Amino acid sequence: MTKYIVNRLLGIIPTLLIIITLSFFIVRVAPGGPFATERNLPEVVKRNIEAKYHMDEPMIQQYGRYMFDILRGDLGPSFKYKDYDVNYYIANSLPKSIVLGSWAMLIALVFGISAGIIAAVKQNTWIDYASMGIAVIGISVPLFVIAPVLQLIFAMKLQWLPTSGWYTTGEGYKTIILPAVSLSFAYFANIARLTRSSMLDTLRSDYIRTAKAKGMKNSTIIFKHAMKGAMLPVISYLGPAFAGIITGSIVVEQIFRVPGLGKFFVQSSFNRDYTLIVGVVIVYSLILVFMNFLVDIVYAQLDPRITYK
Amino acid sequence: MSLKPNAKTVLEVKDLKTYFKTDAGIVKAVDGVSFTVHEGETLGIVGESGSGKSVTNLSVMRLISSPPGKIVGGEVLFEGQDILKLSETEMRSIRGDKISMIFQDPMTSLNPFLRISTQMVETIRLHNKDVSKKEALARSIEMLKLVGIPSPEKRIQSYPHQFSGGMRQRVMIAQALSCNAQVLVADEPTTALDVTIQAQILELIDKLSSQMGTAVILVTHDLGVVAGMCDVVCVMYAGRIVEKAITDDLYARPSHPYTEGLIKSVPRMDTANKNNRLFSIEGQPPNVIDLPPCCPFHPRCHKSMEVCRHAYPPIKDLGNGHEVACWLYAEEATRAKALQDAEQQEKV
Amino acid sequence: MFSKKKIEAPLNEFDQVIVGNSLGKDAWKRLKKNKMAVIGMVVVIVYSLLAAFAMFLPIYPYDQIILDHQHLRPTFNKTAGDLMMETKLEDLYFKAWRSGSLVVTEEQSTQIKTWIADNKTNTVWNFCYAEGERQRAAGTFTFSAADQKTIDRLQSRIETEFLISVEKLFWTDPVTGKTKNLEKMDYEDILPVYASITGLEPKDVEAQTLTEIRSQVLNTIKETSPDLTDEEYASSLEMELTAMGEKGIHTIGKSNLIGKIQTTVTRTSERTLKQEIKDGSAEFPINKTVNLSDNLTAEIQASKKHDRHYYLGTDYSGRDMLSRIIYGGQVSIAIGLVGTLTSVLIGIVLGALAGYMGGKVDFFLMRLVDIMYGLPYMLLVIICMAIFGRNIMNLFIALALVSWLTVARMVRGQVMSLKNSEYVEAARSMGASTGRIIFRHMVPNSLSVIIVYSTLRVPAFIMQESFLSFLGLGVQAPYASWGSLVGDAVNGMTLYPWKLIFPALAMTIFLFAMNFFGDGLRDAFDPQSKNQL
Ligand SMILES: Nc1ncnc2c1ncn2[C@@H]1O[C@H](COP(=O)(O)OP(=O)(O)OP(=O)(O)O)[C@@H](O)[C@H]1O
Numbered sequence A: 001m002t003k004y005i006v007n008r009l010l011g012i013i014p015t016l017l018i019i020i021t022l023s024f025f026i027v028r029v030a031p032g033g034p035f036a037t038e039r040n041l042p043e044v045v046k047r048n049i050e051a052k053y054h055m056d057e058p059m060i061q062q063y064g065r066y067m068f069d070i071l072r073g074d075l076g077p078s079f080k081y082k083d084y085d086v087n088y089y090i091a092n093s094l095p096k097s098i099v100l101g102s103w104a105m106l107i108a109l110v111f112g113i114s115a116g117i118i119a120a121v122k123q124n125t126w127i128d129y130a131s132m133g134i135a136v137i138g139i140s141v142p143l144f145v146i147a148p149v150l151q152l153i154f155a156m157k158l159q160w161l162p163t164s165g166w167y168t169t170g171e172g173y174k175t176i177i178l179p180a181v182s183l184s185f186a187y188f189a190n191i192a193r194l195t196r197s198s199m200l201d202t203l204r205s206d207y208i209r210t211a212k213a214k215g216m217k218n219s220t221i222i223f224k225h226a227m228k229g230a231m232l233p234v235i236s237y238l239g240p241a242f243a244g245i246i247t248g249s250i251v252v253e254q255i256f257r258v259p260g261l262g263k264f265f266v267q268s269s270f271n272r273d274y275t276l277i278v279g280v281v282i283v284y285s286l287i288l289v290f291m292n293f294l295v296d297i298v299y300a301q302l303d304p305r306i307t308y309k
Numbered sequence B: 001m002s003l004k005p006n007a008k009t010v011l012e013v014k015d016l017k018t019y020f021k022t023d024a025g026i027v028k029a030v031d032g033v034s035f036t037v038h039e040g041e042t043l044g045i046v047g048e049s050g051s052g053k054s055v056t057n058l059s060v061m062r063l064i065s066s067p068p069g070k071i072v073g074g075e076v077l078f079e080g081q082d083i084l085k086l087s088e089t090e091m092r093s094i095r096g097d098k099i100s101m102i103f104q105d106p107m108t109s110l111n112p113f114l115r116i117s118t119q120m121v122e123t124i125r126l127h128n129k130d131v132s133k134k135e136a137l138a139r140s141i142e143m144l145k146l147v148g149i150p151s152p153e154k155r156i157q158s159y160p161h162q163f164s165g166g167m168r169q170r171v172m173i174a175q176a177l178s179c180n181a182q183v184l185v186a187d188e189p190t191t192a193l194d195v196t197i198q199a200q201i202l203e204l205i206d207k208l209s210s211q212m213g214t215a216v217i218l219v220t221h222d223l224g225v226v227a228g229m230c231d232v233v234c235v236m237y238a239g240r241i242v243e244k245a246i247t248d249d250l251y252a253r254p255s256h257p258y259t260e261g262l263i264k265s266v267p268r269m270d271t272a273n274k275n276n277r278l279f280s281i282e283g284q285p286p287n288v289i290d291l292p293p294c295c296p297f298h299p300r301c302h303k304s305m306e307v308c309r310h311a312y313p314p315i316k317d318l319g320n321g322h323e324v325a326c327w328l329y330a331e332e333a334t335r336a337k338a339l340q341d342a343e344q345q346e347k348v
Numbered sequence C: 001m002f003s004k005k006k007i008e009a010p011l012n013e014f015d016q017v018i019v020g021n022s023l024g025k026d027a028w029k030r031l032k033k034n035k036m037a038v039i040g041m042v043v044v045i046v047y048s049l050l051a052a053f054a055m056f057l058p059i060y061p062y063d064q065i066i067l068d069h070q071h072l073r074p075t076f077n078k079t080a081g082d083l084m085m086e087t088k089l090e091d092l093y094f095k096a097w098r099s100g101s102l103v104v105t106e107e108q109s110t111q112i113k114t115w116i117a118d119n120k121t122n123t124v125w126n127f128c129y130a131e132g133e134r135q136r137a138a139g140t141f142t143f144s145a146a147d148q149k150t151i152d153r154l155q156s157r158i159e160t161e162f163l164i165s166v167e168k169l170f171w172t173d174p175v176t177g178k179t180k181n182l183e184k185m186d187y188e189d190i191l192p193v194y195a196s197i198t199g200l201e202p203k204d205v206e207a208q209t210l211t212e213i214r215s216q217v218l219n220t221i222k223e224t225s226p227d228l229t230d231e232e233y234a235s236s237l238e239m240e241l242t243a244m245g246e247k248g249i250h251t252i253g254k255s256n257l258i259g260k261i262q263t264t265v266t267r268t269s270e271r272t273l274k275q276e277i278k279d280g281s282a283e284f285p286i287n288k289t290v291n292l293s294d295n296l297t298a299e300i301q302a303s304k305k306h307d308r309h310y311y312l313g314t315d316y317s318g319r320d321m322l323s324r325i326i327y328g329g330q331v332s333i334a335i336g337l338v339g340t341l342t343s344v345l346i347g348i349v350l351g352a353l354a355g356y357m358g359g360k361v362d363f364f365l366m367r368l369v370d371i372m373y374g375l376p377y378m379l380l381v382i383i384c385m386a387i388f389g390r391n392i393m394n395l396f397i398a399l400a401l402v403s404w405l406t407v408a409r410m411v412r413g414q415v416m417s418l419k420n421s422e423y424v425e426a427a428r429s430m431g432a433s434t435g436r437i438i439f440r441h442m443v444p445n446s447l448s449v450i451i452v453y454s455t456l457r458v459p460a461f462i463m464q465e466s467f468l469s470f471l472g473l474g475v476q477a478p479y480a481s482w483g484s485l486v487g488d489a490v491n492g493m494t495l496y497p498w499k500l501i502f503p504a505l506a507m508t509i510f511l512f513a514m515n516f517f518g519d520g521l522r523d524a525f526d527p528q529s530k531n532q533l
């Protein structure tokens, strides 16, 4: 197992290298970026950037320095705002995004898996049709339609929940409900469909027939014998789901005015604040790579057939 | 028809019909199968691939997946009670406890995500709540030893994928035998095994049957096994039993041309002329979708008559419980009448 | 001796007719059984036809800005003029209630105040309008003189204002006497035409047009990449012009010149039309031919500006939502289809290459695919858009570049398994070349899988495009896509919900249809995989 983990960790390295290299060059080739010859920047920012990037050094040296900085967790100064580092912005906004994304993932997992199992067990009943109907909606209706519509209904018309914002005190938890639910919807839908189909496949398999021939109760069959096998496709879907939630959070944060990382990302890409863009992408990629790693470990834990080599 | 005339009837299958609904049409996988198994008796079912042997057995256990399959008619009487009419809960107390089954496909019939120990222990404890986990484990290890798994104490903690196909088959057998059921349904239990193990396992089953009075339904392709193990043999073709007899009777007097062909196609050491080519039945077994009324064997039969092409033959008792479904044994009048009826039918 | 035998259907041993079954036929049969898939297919076809023939539909131009028609609500029977008047009256009644000249009961007054406190603007206006109209009809309320004047002025504007569109321009050559449609003429031939109506020398016209083109191109460069130095701009401009070549320049020049001539036509005919309206002799819509000079005639169409019907309302610059949704659909569907096609082609080529070549090529391509799978690729697309400029082409390229991964993997797998099959061996032994083997034998073999996957990719592609457009990083005004329409609508969706609802609905229906169709297709081609995602 340890060997497997080490191996997987080594596998991450090329991905990280590519991300960092890409971002290094993006900042350098971007028109109007920090390395374009003539630019209208406040004097302070200009000095910050020059000091930071050591533009007088040869490329290789700059690259090494850049790599080292990132490994240390230093993402450099903002390209548009004079007094702040990219780190400052990320430290401020990332926690909010993580809270939002975690809730969305949790909702999607819990409801998706339960709905999928119920639908599979009660195949071709109204429960099955209803949950799969909702799932089809979740898959077909884009996030940026679901979010405003939910906002319109639950916040503006019914006034049950706050329209937007992000508070952590008092009834602040209410501000997270709408964004998290909208963000989770598509993933709930996919997980529900995936769970249902893999559960049905598993229930049709020979080893479930063996369990039935032993005279087992249905509930035992499902939870003891079928669950593990049926969860494997869902687990492998989690990687793409994390990526989707990260991307989706950009829209959700925009619509519900959550001051998270996603909102910064859009802002900075309009401002051409390249250092911030690149910083955000590196952080997102790190999260994603780490999540994929976790998913792989969980998968290997679940499936005894995976050999740790 | 039984060898032991006063033995108790344990399982009686009457006119069982199991159909599958597919895109191409309705597959009549089992179409009117009847047989009886007595205590301590072994019933053999032989027949070509696709003749409906496994579906018959699964129907007895009510394990046909639905959709697409459905048991559309007949009765399965276990100790006089029609188990097709039982509720799912009642059926559960019969499965594994009263009737246990060895499945045909050892590679996929064990749960790949659970240890062998878990699967075996749960089998034993499912219908015997008072057995402790430890006892059940000890018993499992014993069973594994019985079926010839080396160092079972260690191997029992493995996962199925760490076993070879033959070992998995033996685990399946050990598992099925561990519940001491009254009826053991064994669907080609030894196909995946080499000859020595095969003999051991069959001996084990035989011992079980004679000592505990377990009734055994044994599906096999191997007519040698049938001759050695079975008291009664059913020959299946295209979803129906075409001949049924006491084993010795069947070998002495194969009456259906298909049975004849089957027996002839077994290589024998004692045939005088070694240069003779092995006999084989020409052609393929029919696809059992939308068969017209006829004897399904007629295209391959060297004794086929006009009537064979138009009506299914009636079952004829040749004495001593030797039943055969073939027009050869019907009276001339019956044949003529059947032909006439068929013509009538075609006109309409 | 050889009598011709009648060809009979093949029979099996039970005298039953053997029906041959091909994969395509079978799949089609299964697809037809799936009702939702068929409905989906029909909807997709209808949408595609609408998008493809949007040009020929009797709808208003999607980019025509009419500021008078800002934010008109959807209606089936009222004209834009009616709605403008209604809006004005709502406003005036509300003001009248404020100033106290519109008298309401005490309860109603409190009610209005709570509405205002709750930000329910629409309710307030509706109420004031209804109440005001009732009182005015009953004679208990009259507008102040100033208000009445405003109303009258608006009324006369609604009745008299019109829009002119130039349909066709004809030029009769003074020498040969032949009449030609200006659209079909060359740039060089149009130059003297324009010169003749302006009284300039063709040479001067050419010089002037060239200057205009240069500044036009420069502007687009400045738009796509701001923050460059003047020198850089100058050199980019020269590069761009060289890249366009004479042909490109002439195309722009021609459309510029025609545009100018159209403006001249509009100006001249406006004057006469206004006169006719004053005389009361105008009957809208007007189709007529105007003679600009002896040789230049124009077919124009004039319609009353405020007689328009906006069935789905208008947006913030008075553009018709219906045509914006249709043209937005055109953009979205086109990006979805062409983008999927492109990415699938890239995937096929790279996948086939990796699968067939094996070895190092395979290793590097598959590592690349693995790594790209691990990246948040939508973010990379956003970065590309931020760096290389936000336009449809960049969007399209960026999306296609990150979407080929799965197809490549699929094709690679198929090719690998087919590579060692006998018939490929046979083809090779007959001397077929590698490329030929791949494209003649292997790719067609995996085609059904690819088709099914592609249909399921289209909605995903459309969603991604719309996602970016929603954020403002994709399609830019005046072009529209479903995503940008929804994006524009989100602010102010309580006031103008139709701007959100209709594009969202149009898009959702299409995505539903596409998903059902794709699912059906997959089940039809591969009945085993029923119930799979
Ligand atoms: N789930 C199913 N759907 C459709 N048809 C089925 C299904 N299961 C079995 N059949 C059909 O029923 C017929 C009998 O199958 P069965 O498995 O009983 O054959 P068998 O006699 O056990 O063959 P073998 O010796 O190969 O095990 C076959 O024609 C098969 O195609």
Ligand SMILES: [Mg+2]
Binding pocket: B053, B054, B055, B104, B187
């Ligand atoms: Mg079988």
